[in-house]
Amino acid sequence: MHQKVCKGCKTQAEAYAFVSALPPLFVEEKITIAKIAEWMYIPGGSHMERMEKLGRQYTIETLKGKRFLLRYFIKQFGNLELQELSIPKLIDFLAEDKHSGSWKNNFLTVVGEVYSEAPFMGLPYIPVPQFPKFRRNSKKKDIFTVNELNAFFDEQLWIDYSNKKYSKHPQFDEGHEAIYLLFLCCVKCGLRIGEGIGTRVNQFLFDKKVFVVDGFWRSNELVRTTFNKCGSNDDKKIRVAPLPDDFAEMMKNYIREKNLGSEDYVFQRYGKPIRKWLAEEWFRNILPISGIKVGKRKLTPHSLRYTYITRMRREVAGETVQKIAGHTSLAMTDHYTRAAIPEMVEAVKSANGAANRLFE
Structure with missing residues (x-):
């Protein structure tokens, strides 16, 4: 009998050894x-x-x-x-x-x-372990001083940089103005760069002296959202910021000169919203030629927003600044809609004077 299973086996012990070495008929799969x-x-x-x-x-x-x-x-x-x-x-x-x-x-x-x-x-339920959280150790962006802001936004620097950058390929030169005003809008209204790039004409409510932040440009998808960061289609987190008088006049003139319509993007290059990488490249290159001594500080486009919030906090109540900046802490307004803009305008009216003094 054993020899039928194990041909060549001479003894029962050899047959048992052969059979025991065979793989099992049923193997339970290991789910890794x-x-x-x-x-x-x-x-x-x-x-x-x-x-x-x-x-x-x-x-x-x-x-x-x-x-x-x-x-x-x-x-x-x-x-x-x-x-x-x-x-x-x-x-x-x-x-x-x-x-x-x-x-x-x-x-x-x-x-x-x-x-x-x-x-x-098909596995049994295993509760998710309570993993300890790691401390966030990313370095925060640093801020500009008033003198550094004025140096950085010396418009002649931007004109000279643009002329030099496109000296060999003038056919691609669309001037400095769109990128210059993009960054100026970020610091004057406390915007993230994506919010600045996604700015449309109808966000400037010149008669109310406010700027409405109702979306941002997703550079990775090349689309504009209809809600702000931390918002969604159901909870848009729209906010408003006071519009400084001098900057309002600059934007009125620019919009008129470019003949932009209500739905048009304000800051364009080659007929499309400015690419984020290009704006960041200009920022990095303008920074050293402005004479600003960066040292160990981390100055990026987001530093303009940090600077705005820091300086506004010196003159305006914290809750008002949080409404302007769109932060969610300290019991900030839970849900903003376009219909609530009049109430938001009233909430930030006290900040207009501070916004006008930002560069002083």
């Missing part, structure tokens, strides 16, 4: 972290369908970011089963990683979402 995460954050996949049913919406850029973090996680721990992953194992790994604290916290968020996906792979 890599297997759980395989189809996460893929548009059209079952994971994203569940997220949509839960009311979660992600932009393509957000999904790309999450997939990147997920791949990083799988590379290190993908061969493990979820129950084999421990808090010390994960935190020790991140402690040696050189990414910022914010990046590590985003990484842990993605890890937590892998735990939530596991039951849909």
Whole structure:
């Protein structure tokens, strides 16, 4: 009998040894972290369908970011089963990683979402561990002094830079004015650069002496939103900022000279909103020729917004500045709509004088 199974076996012991070495008929599949995460954050996949049913919406850029973090996680721990992953194992790994604290916290968020996906792979529910949060260690942007603002916005510097930049290719020279006014708008109204790039004519309410911030330009998608940062289609987070008199006159003249319509983008190059990378390039190149000694400070386009908020806080109540800046802390107005603009205008009226004195 044994020889029929194991041809060549001479003894019962040899037959038993042969049979015991055969692979099992049924093998339970090991569901690893890599297997759980395989189809996460893929548009059209079952994971994203569940997220949509839960009311979660992600932009393509957000999904790309999450997939990147997920791949990083799988590379290190993908061969493990979820129950084999421990808090010390994960935190020790991140402690040696050189990414910022914010990046590590985003990484842990993605890890937590892998735990939530596991039951849909037929695994028993495992509660998401209470991972400790890493301290945010990214350096904040520094601010400009008044003298530095005046030096940076010396318009002749921008004219000279434009002439030099396009001296060999004058056919591409559209002048300095659009980019110059873009950055001036950011510092005069406390805008993020994306809000500045996405500015349209109808956002300037000259009769009310305010600027309405009702969207921003997504440079990665080349589209303009109808809501502000931290907002959504349902909760737009619209805000208004006082419009300084001198800047209002400059913009009136510019809009008239360019013959721009109500829906037109204000700051254009080659017929389209200015590209973010080009604006940042101009900023970086103007900075050293303005004579500003940067030293160890971090001066970027966002520093203009930091400067605006810092200087306005010296003269205007904190709650008013938060309404102007669009921050969500300190019980700031929860929901702004276009219909509420008159109330917002009244709320920031006290800041007009401070806005006019920003460069003094």
